[in-house]
Amino acid sequence: MGLSRKVRCDTHEQKSSYFLGWKEYEKNPYDDVKNPEGIIQMGLAENQLSFDILESWLAENPDAAGFKRDEQSIFRELALFQDYHGLPAFKKALVDFMAEIRGNKVTFDPNRIVLTAGATSANETLIFCLADAGDAFLLPTPYYPGFDRDLKWRTGAEIVPIECTSSNDFQITESALEEAYQRAHKRNLRVKGVLVTNPSNPLGTSMSRAELNLLVDFISKKEIHLISDEIYSCTVFSSPGFVSIMEIVKDRKLENSYAFNRVHLVYSPNFQIG
Numbered sequence: 484m485g486l487s488r489k490v491r492c493d494t495h496e497q498k499s500s501y502f503l504g505w506k507e508y509e510k511n512p513y514d515d516v517k518n519p520e521g522i523i524q525m526g527l528a529e530n531q532l533s534f535d536i537l538e539s540w541l542a543e544n545p546d547a548a549g550f551k552r553d554e555q556s557i558f559r560e561l562a563l564f565q566d567y568h569g570l571p572a573f574k575k576a577l578v579d580f581m582a583e584i585r586g587n588k589v590t591f592d593p594n595r596i597v598l599t600a601g602a603t604s605a606n607e608t609l610i611f612c613l614a615d616a617g618d619a620f621l622l623p624t625p626y627y628p629g630f631d632r633d634l635k636w637r638t639g640a641e642i643v644p645i646e647c648t649s650s651n652d653f654q655i656t657e658s659a660l661e662e663a664y665q666r667a668h669k670r671n672l673r674v675k676g677v678l679v680t681n682p683s684n685p686l687g688t689s690m691s692r693a694e695l696n697l698l699v700d701f702i703s704k705k706e707i708h709l710i711s712d713e714i715y716s717c718t719v720f721s722s723p724g725f726v727s728i729m730e731i732v733k734d735r736k737l738e739n740s741y742a743f744n745r746v747h748l749v750y751s752p753n754f755q756i757g
Contacts, residue, residue: 502628526685569598581750584717589729602714602751603633606678609747610638613708619672620710621663623647623655627684634678643667643674653686655679655694660701676708676745677701682715682725689719695731703742712749 504526513521513532523532550558568574571593578591599605614620616639622630623645634640645663647653660677667674677698681690702709711728719725728746737743 568594569596574598580752585725585727585730589727589733591729602712602749603629605749605751606630606710606712607633607638609710609749610634610640614638614640614675616640617672618675619643619667619670620675621645621660621667621677623653623659623679625653625685627680630678640675641667641670641672643670643672645677652688653683654691655697657697657701660697664705674705674707676710678710678712680712680714681728682713682719684712684715687715689725692726692731695726695728696735698728699731699735699737699742699746702745703740706741706745708745708747709742710747710749714749714751716750717752 505524508522508524511521512518513523515532550556550561574593574596577598578593578596581591582589597605597608599608610620619641620634621643624647626642626644630642634642643663643666645655645659647655647659664674679690679698681695682688683690698709709728713727716725716727728748732738732743732746
């Protein structure tokens, strides 16, 4: 009684069926010595089984996390106010790393990088910037259930599913995009964009060039935005290969086009060790 709709809504993460397995894991976590019959958490992007390796390495290499450059302290440099657009040296290192992850097939401009506290904050900030309360974003199914919280709670935006099926390995089709778009309009929702995770969360699959080209054509036709969440781009095998949305932009020479300013890439170095 008296609580907000956000608190009472059914999309709260702990009420989602996605998290039932998480709760069971917390009751009975695996340990190779103490509990070898326990549950291994495979529904969360955390390689907890390698923590002991990391901890022992950090103990043997204490300077790795130190505030030093060329044996000199840089604490004062880091403690003072920095450029509000982000530390230039960090942005430069980040764009170099992002290019490396994508096989150096694309480059990034540090001046077009916005730093946030993780990909979740980036996605929510983008929704705040691109949509008003009551506007909608199209998301292919199945999608990460946390998006019901991350994209909707504070922004007031809506999610309209793009119905993908197992018959074609959950690939996005032109008809599915158009059907989702029209379904939103029947609900009197203004569609502001499409959001995809590539590689997919939760499927773990990479989007094909055909799908990415389809998305670019679709947002250009509808004059809407495309958010490509590529947080798992560092966790793919060589086959099938990962293709970034920026590769499509480059290959089609869209840098000066309408679509270029409507494509937003979200990345966070969320890679596994081990």
